[in-house]
Amino acid sequence: MAYPVESLGREYVVVTYCKNYKCQFAVVATKNTTKVSISLRMDQINNVVFRNKTYTNGSLLQVILKRYQTLQIQSKGDLTGTRIESSEAIAVFAGAPLTPMYEDNSTSIVYSRDHLVDQLPPVSSLGSVYVISPFPNTMSEDYIRIVVYKNTYVQVDGVLHNITTYDRYRQFLLPAGRHTIVTSGSPVLVAQFSQSTSDTTDYGDASVAIVVPVGSxxxxxxxxxxxxxxxxxxxxxxxxxxxxxxxxxxxxxxxxxxxxxxxxxxxxxxxxxxxxxxxxxxxxxxxxxxxxxxxx
Incomplete structure (x- = not known):
């Protein structure tokens, strides 16, 4: 999905997923002299190198972009929870090149992988009620990542969970065959992922979709x-x-x-x-x- 310029914003929170390759996001300016400030969130062992300077978890990266100029940030680890603020409206895209999606404790051989990318909504468009329907034509359960912009609680099918900005997000495996309801105390970002599958009867690549809140x-x-x-x-x-x-x-x-x-x-x-x-x-x-x- 691509959002029109009038629906863009100045504040974003990032969601990414990468198993074997780099996580990444891109920022696109809509006006000249757009000041962009990026508060990076990543695991302690990972970093981002930009203009010969190394940035680690919690670092602030600042840059000024011209109209339609693009800044791409990559890391070998997850960048979920990174916060972006700008002086003018910007577009933000996030994803990963050619990655599989499967459980960390999975013992099966996973062959399928794909490029993951989606445009992110601004913080002003996030919601507190989501209904997630399962990806069809697959027997595998989907995952969701619920990303917070500030400390809050979420309920997934009525089960309460607390998520802090230190946690950044929580990931859940969804039941197959029915939709899942997510509610939260403050607006959150929800991304849905389909699993990679290698079974000959259920073959499919990883994919991602940003879930639209009920209010939108x-x-x-x-x-x-x-x-x-x-x-x-x-x-x-x-x-x-x-x-x-x-x-x-x-x-x-x-x-x-x-x-x-x-x-x-x-x-x-x-x-x-x-x-x-x-x-x-x-x-x-x-x-x-x-x-x-x-x-x-």
């Missing part, structure tokens, strides 16, 4: 799915929709009710299905979350 859901979307024309005949583009349970029958895709099965509880419902074509229109009476992605 919309009642109408126009979107275009990816249409693969290549040797990977098992690739598909899917759509995931999350709405309130009371609105399931009101969701219309290209003017028609959704034909796929909804998975619901007392408050929210979600559904996923493959979709092709060049342009689609989703509408509903009340605000809804839409995710368009691809998988293999």
């Amino acid at each position: 859901w919309r009642s109408e979307y126009v979107f275009s799915p990816l249409n693969f024309i290549d040797v990977f005949s098992n690739r598909s583009t899917y759509v995931s929709i999350v709405t309130t349970t009371s609105c399931m029958s009101d969701v219309l895709l290209d003017g028609e009710p959704i034909a796929s099965k909804w998975i619901e509880n007392a408050e929210y419902a979600h559904t996923s299905f493959d979709l092709y074509g060049t342009k689609h229109h989703l509408s509903v009476k009340k605000n809804t979350f839409l995710l368009v992605d691809s998988c293999s």
Whole structure:
């Protein structure tokens, strides 16, 4: 997803994940003489080298950027929790090149890996209520990272956890087959990761999606799915929709009710299905979350 300039901000908190390669993020200025201050967070054994100077955990890196100039920061370790402030609106992207995603104690051989990248929302767009639907077409559980901007508590499906800025984040393995509800005392950033899989019946690359808070859901979307024309005949583009349970029958895709099965509880419902074509229109009476992605 790419955000328009008018939705950018001046404060960001970073989420990254890298298993075997470098974690990274990029800052893009929208105006000349943009002053950027980066409070780096990383493990004590890692560092960032910029203009022949070494920065470690807790260091402040400052730079002035011209309009459309880009600053890229890389580290061999996780940069989650890094805070960015600027004098003008900036765009921030985060990810990692060609990385797998799996449990640290996993004993299986993991073959699949992919480039992870997504644009980050500013702190002003973060929320306190999230509904996370599982990535479809896989039997593996997803992970989420909940990143804090200040000390707060979070509830994951009703279970309470405290997260401090010293902790930076908490990572959770989500149950398969149903959506998960996350609430917090203060706005947080939530990133969802699909696991790498090497099983011949469940092969898929790692991927990442920044979860949209319920407060930012919309009642109408126009979107275009990816249409693969290549040797990977098992690739598909899917759509995931999350709405309130009371609105399931009101969701219309290209003017028609959704034909796929909804998975619901007392408050929210979600559904996923493959979709092709060049342009689609989703509408509903009340605000809804839409995710368009691809998988293999």
